[in-house]
Amino acid sequence: MKKDRLYRNRKTQVPPFEFNAAVADVFDDMIHRSVPLYAEIIRRQAQIIAHTCGRGARIYDLGCSTGNLAKALCDRMPAGTFELIAVDTSQPMLDLSLQRLEAIGRAADVTHVNADIRRVAMEPANAVAANFTLQFIPPADRDTLLQRCRDILVPGGVLLFSEKTVHPDPELSELQVDFYYRFKRENGYSELEISQKREALENVLVPETVAVHQDRLRRCGFTGSDLWLKWFNFCSWICKR
Numbered sequence: 001m002k003k004d005r006l007y008r009n010r011k012t013q014v015p016p017f018e019f020n021a022a023v024a025d026v027f028d029d030m031i032h033r034s035v036p037l038y039a040e041i042i043r044r045q046a047q048i049i050a051h052t053c054g055r056g057a058r059i060y061d062l063g064c065s066t067g068n069l070a071k072a073l074c075d076r077m078p079a080g081t082f083e084l085i086a087v088d089t090s091q092p093m094l095d096l097s098l099q100r101l102e103a104i105g106r107a108a109d110v111t112h113v114n115a116d117i118r119r120v121a122m123e124p125a126n127a128v129a130a131n132f133t134l135q136f137i138p139p140a141d142r143d144t145l146l147q148r149c150r151d152i153l154v155p156g157g158v159l160l161f162s163e164k165t166v167h168p169d170p171e172l173s174e175l176q177v178d179f180y181y182r183f184k185r186e187n188g189y190s191e192l193e194i195s196q197k198r199e200a201l202e203n204v205l206v207p208e209t210v211a212v213h214q215d216r217l218r219r220c221g222f223t224g225s226d227l228w229l230k231w232f233n234f235c236s237w238i239c240k241r
Contacts, residue, residue: 004030007196017200019065024092027066033187034197035164036180036231041131044229045160046072048238049127052158057082057126062117062149063133064088067097067110074106084110087120118145122152130161135205142208143216150220153241159222162229162236166207176233210235 004026007014017023023030031038046069049059061069064086073084088094094112101107113120117133118141128149134142149159167173184194210227213235217225222239229236 001029002026004033006030007193007200008190010192011196014196014199017197017204019088019090019093021092024066024090024096027093027096028068031065031068033189034184035132036183036234037229041162041229041236042068042072045069045129045131045236046076048158048160049073049129050076052156053082053126055081058123059084059127060122060125060129060149060152061086062120062128062130062145063136064097064112065090065093065131067100069129069131070097070110071100071104074101074104074109079106079109082109085113085122086110087113087115087117089114089116122148124154125152126154126157128153128157128159130159132162132164134161135163135207139206139208143219146216147220150222150239150241155241157241159239159241160237161239162234163213164205164207165210165213165233165235167233168209168211173233179232180234207233213237 002025006022006026049057050073053059059073059082061084064070065088067086070084070086073082086094086097091114094114097110098107098112101110118137130149134145137145153159167176181194214225217237217239222241225237225239227235227237
């Protein structure tokens with residue numbers, strides 16, 4: 001796993017963050033050092049999907065990045081028992097995902113699609129996953145996307161998604177941010193790296209409150225939802241069709 005050193009040196013001007021080849025090259029190190037409990041989220045989502053979906057299940061991974069969920073599903077579900085459609089706008093991410101699956105002989109179980117998740121065609125599915133994906137699309141488009149996810153799920157299907165959130169109480173929000181940056185420092189990031197990454201993500205990653213997410217789920221018509229994991233300002237949900 002290549003070390004994330006993208007923001008180690010001071011930049012005259014920090015460009016907006018994008019999922020380009022440089023980010024794809026260090027993404028796995030970046031995500032594990034930047035997202036608390038990321039491995040736990042992926043592990044449990046794969047277990048939930050394996051538990052709730054029968055043979056022949058169709059699964060969408062929206063914003064699949066380097067294929068961590070795909071790999072976790074292949075570890076738990078036999079070859080040929082499911083169809084995963086992995087969607088991302090970053091071709092370098094998709095290329096790495098395909099390479100990882102080819103290395104374990106499971107590329108046939110996953111179809112990689114280079115597309116905007118807001119516009120990709122989706123067929124009836126048993127499960128949809130979207131990990132830290134909504135936060136990168138305009139807030140005005142999030143209701144429509146979640147509604148589409150709900151509508152393509154078969155009865156009993158599940159939506160699994162994770163997001164970075166913001167707290168409406170300023171003091172609690174400040175506390176959450178403080179502990180998040182503490183987490184990043186504990187994982188070896190310097191103050192300069194933290195500061196420059198924050199600047200790169202400004203107006204690119206737009207978080208919402210837990211209440212906004214849960215109101216959206218109700219509007220979309222999910223029959224039930226559970227915020228099953230929360231670490232300060234990082235949250236994961238399971239939602240039932």
